[in-house]
Amino acid sequence: MAEAVRLGSAAQGTTAPNPNVGCVIVGADGAIIARGATAPGGRPHAEAIALAEAGERARGATLVTTLEPCNHRSQRGPACTDLILESGIARVIAALEDPDPRTHGEGLARLRAAGVAVELGTGAEESRESMAGWLLRQKLGRPRITLKLALSIDGKIALPSGESKWITGEDARAHVHLERAHHDMILVGRGTLQADSPRLDVRLPGLEERSPRRALLSRGEAVAGWEMLRAPEDVFRLHDVNDLLVEGGSATATAFLAADLVDRILLYRAPIIIGEGRQSVGYIGLDAIGDAHGRWVARDGRSLGIDRLEVYERVREG
Structure with a gap:
């Protein structure tokens, strides 16, 4: 299961609207015969890819x-259930039940009814974290929203003039790029767009x-090459986004926090004092x-070169 979680996690940010x-x-000797992860765009599914690679060895x-x-x-x-039944797979181990009402337990029930041994729950916590964006969208109808902040020790994001390049060092900036690679969409406000012309x-x-x-979060005119959100609540219409990364300035961060729409904060703290x-x-x-x-x-804390990363998650009931 650890390898399956690794494969799924690597695909995060590429599979929406489907889960990663x-x-x-695994063969009778315990060796891995084939691997699969949901393809970009959501198809083929991970099981279909693995079964195609395994061929007759799946029996x-x-x-x-x-x-x-x-x-x-x-x-x-x-349907992956059909492919599994056709392949001759003898046993299925699934970490999580699918919350999608079109499946929601029916896939495992069909497999059991056909004589396939089924186990549910192994690696559930790790799998839930790897698909957190998709699972949250199934529950709340919007993407999982991560707010990225780069701060000085005293909590400033820029000088009074607005200069902020660069607060953090190369290792922290590289980590931000890795986070971008695992998100379907990245958002800033118009102030950031006008001040920095970010490539994102x-x-x-x-x-x-x-x-x-x-x-772009803005009530102004549309900008070519950018998808427009007029208000933070517009995230509820992003039905093909599992993970949204907010990288805007103070106004954008404030808007999403005030609307209680931030699920995760990545706080990159540099060893500098701005005053x-x-x-x-x-x-x-x-x-x-x-x-x-x-x-x-x-949820996490680590050093990234000269900087420090702190990860926080919003506590929500249920």
Whole structure:
């Protein structure tokens, strides 16, 4: 399952509107026969790719997947449950049940009814994290939204003049590009567009083609080459985006935080003190310190060269 999770995680940011599933097929000796991950654009599915690679070797083997195989037929491709039954796979291990109502347990039920041994739950936590964007969109009807902030020790994002290039070092900036590669869309505000003319692409060797779609948060005129969001709540119409990265300035960060639409924060903290300068976030509707507690939990922290990365997730009920 660890290899299946790795394969699925590597595909994050390329498979929307479908989930980034990983799959491996294991022979009787425990060796991996074939591997698959959901293809860019969502088809073929991970199971279909792995089964095609395995061919006749799939007969009697075990299929390990991060998500229940789909059970609904589509014009874009066959149901993975049908392919598994045709292949002669003897056992299926799935980490998560598919929340899509077109499958939601029916795929595993069909496999069991046909005599295939089925196990559910192995690697569930890791698989859930690897597909967090797609799973959240199934639940809330919008992408998982990550806010990226690059700050000084004293919480400033720029000098009073607006100069901010570069607060963080090369290692932190490289990590940002890796994060971009795992998002379907990246968003900034009009102020950032006008001040910096950002490319918002991925500039890591071998990952250049993984540059996400670009979106602009603005009530002004449309800009060629950019998708427009007039308000943070417009994220609910992004039905083909699983993971959205917000990289705008203070106004954009404030707007998304005030709307309580941020699920994850990537905070890159540089070992510098700016003093008087531009704040990272403005007023977000909190009038008492007590109201701020319990909303965020630290999930990760690590050094990136001279800088420090802190990862926080929004605590939400259910």
